[in-house]
């Protein structure tokens with residue numbers, strides 16, 4: 001758990017709702033023709049690295065590829081983010097902006113009203129927290145109005161905000177792309193927001209890391225459907241064009257001398273997050289973090305890596321209680337400074353801090369990895385976080401737990417622009433920063449009953465450890 005100011009969550013977590021378009025990661029072609037379709041690796045979670053991705057095809061008489069091209073392709077619909085799969089009795093495929101649904105009667109596609117699906121799946125509260133999305137509202141006697149009258153009245157919701165209205169009508173066919181407005185334009189605190197049937201449009205009132213005050217952003221339906229956990233995890237797992245899953249599963253052996261420093265978060269009086277089960281058992285984050293870290297060390301040592309743990313028992317790392325950062329007081333910051341100093345002294349190639357999450361709301365659950373984007377080696381931090389995120393999620397899935405993939409986040413996104421001590425650059429608060437790429441993993445939420453139950457299971461602890469070990473080895477074996 002990273003201590004945060006809870007009131008900031010709606011703003012800060014909303015970052016996750018802004019679609020980041022994948023950047024060109026390497027020279028190999030990111031997409032190419034295959035039999036009866038096209039293969040795209042751009043939205044594979046690693047900006048195309050590794051070459052896995054999703055095919056869009058006309059196979060089995062389901063003309064997703066033809067329809068994708070007819071409707072405007074990547075420019076209009078975004079990249080594919082899932083394989084095709086059967087959902088509620090129809091064949092669908094998710095793209096960044098929309099979820100395509102095959103209509104056998106007309107041999108064409110329509111788009112799923114993903115925000116209606118999210119409402120029906122009980123995700124309105126999640127949408128409010130993560131995307132500042134208002135709830136759906138109904139018109140008076142809506143069911144007795146004709147479609148065009150419903151459309152007229154619902155589109156009139158946008159009149160109060162010309163910028164949001166302009167963004168809605170800026171696409172060629174707003175009703176097809178976005179559906180109708182499902183809510184009025186609501187003041188959600190940090191932004192004016194309208195919920196559409198297939199997207200959310202936000203106009204920001206404050207400067208954020210992703211938009212200036214006054215700017216309008218669109219949170220895309222496909223991406224949010226994926227993030228929400230309502231789509232099946234295996235359909236979202238990228239694979240090769242032949243359908244073979246290409247998620248890294250093996251621990252790559254060390255090539256040459258490689259030192260990994262694993263930092264089990266908290267220790268001694270710093271317990272981190274905690275959970276009390278009905279049977280009286282209490283789970284402490286500091287204990288789980290240590291157990292995971294020790295297993296990561298065993299797995300990596302077995303593959304030839306030199307591994308140093310910042311603590312190998314339930315102790316503080318700043319054992320002598322020294323003022324290590326020289327700010328005139330001894331606080332938790334000094335304990336974090338001690339961890340950084342170990343990584344630097346050991347000349348680690350990579351530093352990974354192992355945590356599990358906590359939140360005042362027991363509903364919050366899932367897996368996320370933090371990185372710092374303000375370092376000279378920020379792109380390596382990003383790549384490490386991406387690989388760890390994917391590896392943790394897939395390792396948990398193969399152990400039988402489909403954790404919610406909350407994605408990667410910058411540390412500044414949760415601490416109001418401030419870096420995490422363990423990840424950030426040297427500055428006013430951080431006396432000495434780490435000198436190697438680093439990331440901080442929050443494998444599951446100790447504060448969520450379902451996640452906490454997994455953390456009691458030896459199989460899942462091992463799966464998390466394996467996720468870290470596979471990810472770290474993949475990062476180091478492909479690090480230039």
Ligand SMILES: [Zn+2]
Pocket residue numbers: 001002265266272273285355356357
């Ligand atoms: Zn923690």
